[in-house]
Amino acid sequence: MDGIKEFWNQYKGAIIGIVIGILILITRLHDLILAIVVLVLSAFIGNYVQQNKELVKTKLKGFIDKM
Numbered sequence: 001m002d003g004i005k006e007f008w009n010q011y012k013g014a015i016i017g018i019v020i021g022i023l024i025l026i027t028r029l030h031d032l033i034l035a036i037v038v039l040v041l042s043a044f045i046g047n048y049v050q051q052n053k054e055l056v057k058t059k060l061k062g063f064i065d066k067m
Contacts, residue, residue, distance in 0.1 A: 024030050049056050
């Protein structure tokens with residue numbers, strides 16, 4: 001019994017993570033999670049570009065010139 005308790009105490013985070021991962025895959029929540037992540041990243045990028053228009057323009061122009 002001590003072996004099982006010791007195993008659980010050492011690996012409970014990994015076991016819980018595996019169970020949550022299996023539930024996400026079974027319920028296809030990963031599509032929703034991916035969509036939410038893409039939306040949030042797009043919002044942050046759009047806000048950054050709006051706040052730093054001139055800096056983004058010069059960096060983009062320099063990148064295009066290098067190509």
